[in-house]
Amino acid sequence: MGQIYLVRHGQASFGSSNYDQLSELGVTQSKLLGQWLARQGTPFHRIIVGGMKRHRQTADACTGELNEAQIAGAEWLTEPDFNEYNHHEVLVKHRPDFEDPAEVKRFLASRPNAKHAFQEIFQVAMGRWMQGEYDADYGEPWPAFRTRCCGALQRVLDGAGKSQNILVFTSGGTIATICQQVLGLGDRQVAELNWSLVNGAVTKLFYQPGRVTLSYLNNYAHLEWLGEPGSVTYR
Structure with a gap:
């Protein structure tokens, strides 16, 4: 084994x-x-x-x-x-304003628990990426990413x-x-x-x-x- x-x-x-x-x-x-x-x-x-x-x-x-x-x-x-996967793309497709790094910094600075607030936003962004309705918005949709990762493992095997x-x-x-x-x-x-x-x-x-x-x-x-x-x- x-x-x-x-x-x-x-x-x-x-x-x-x-x-x-x-x-x-x-x-x-x-x-x-x-x-x-x-x-x-x-x-x-x-x-x-x-x-x-x-x-x-x-x-x-x-x-x-x-x-x-x-x-x-x-x-x-x-x-x-x-x-x-492309974290930045997944995030900005949900929050286009976060394309500007300064806006991300302003957002984080305005929250008492910045990491928790960011995680909540990113979870929603992940849901958008994975649900299938918006696949055309992404350079690598979720099904393509999943296929890529599983293919990499299979080649190792x-x-x-x-x-x-x-x-x-x-x-x-x-x-x-x-x-x-x-x-x-x-x-x-x-x-x-x-x-x-x-x-x-x-x-x-x-x-x-x-x-x-x-x-x-x-x-x-x-x-x-x-x-x-x-x-x-x-x-």
């Missing part, structure tokens, strides 16, 4: 001009994951990295903590189909040996969508799961010919090593 570790990238730079960049905490989260994996001693046969900068930065920080023997013979691949350990660095929406396929979840559950996934957390799948099962979901015990408020983040 083989194992696929789906890693959500460390905390990115939410609210900055370039979201696709790990924060200082995001780098620490990625290193903690690497240290946790190093203690396990699992050898990895393939390391697959999404096409976004935050995926590569997470992979570099994480694997830099592994024992050399764990990755000595690993094949490294870049797979852009593990990329996240098609190229996997019988009992390989595979490490995949990707994003929360991608992981939630893959879990939908594995667990048979509805679209609403995917959206809720997406919001619960922690930066730097890992979800593990077992695979064998013709079958993929979930071993564990959204494991972030390694982040709790810090013992500090704020070490576990969702955005």
Whole structure:
């Protein structure tokens, strides 16, 4: 039986001009994951990295903590189909005024709980994207994104040996969508799961010919090593 570790990238730079960049905490989260994996001693046969900068930065920080023997013979691949959906497009199709970053900052500054207020708006934006009525508004409608993510997983399976350990660095929406396929979840559950996934957390799948099962979901015990408020983040 083989194992696929789906890693959500460390905390990115939410609210900055370039979201696709790990924060200082995001780098620490990625290193903690690497240290946790190093203690396990699992050898990895393939390391697959999404096409976004935050995926590569997470992979570099994480694997830099592994024992050399764990990755000595690993094949490294870049797979852009593990990329996240277009957050910005999903948001501004619901709130066109948020096309202006200054407007987003004004909105957040005007709310006593800015993150909660933003999450409520984004949940509605996600619902608009996923419901199917407005597919023509999006460069990548929800059905196309779901097909892309599931296709990326299938290509990993098609190229996997019988009992390989595979490490995949990707994003929360991608992981939630893959879990939908594995667990048979509805679209609403995917959206809720997406919001619960922690930066730097890992979800593990077992695979064998013709079958993929979930071993564990959204494991972030390694982040709790810090013992500090704020070490576990969702955005």
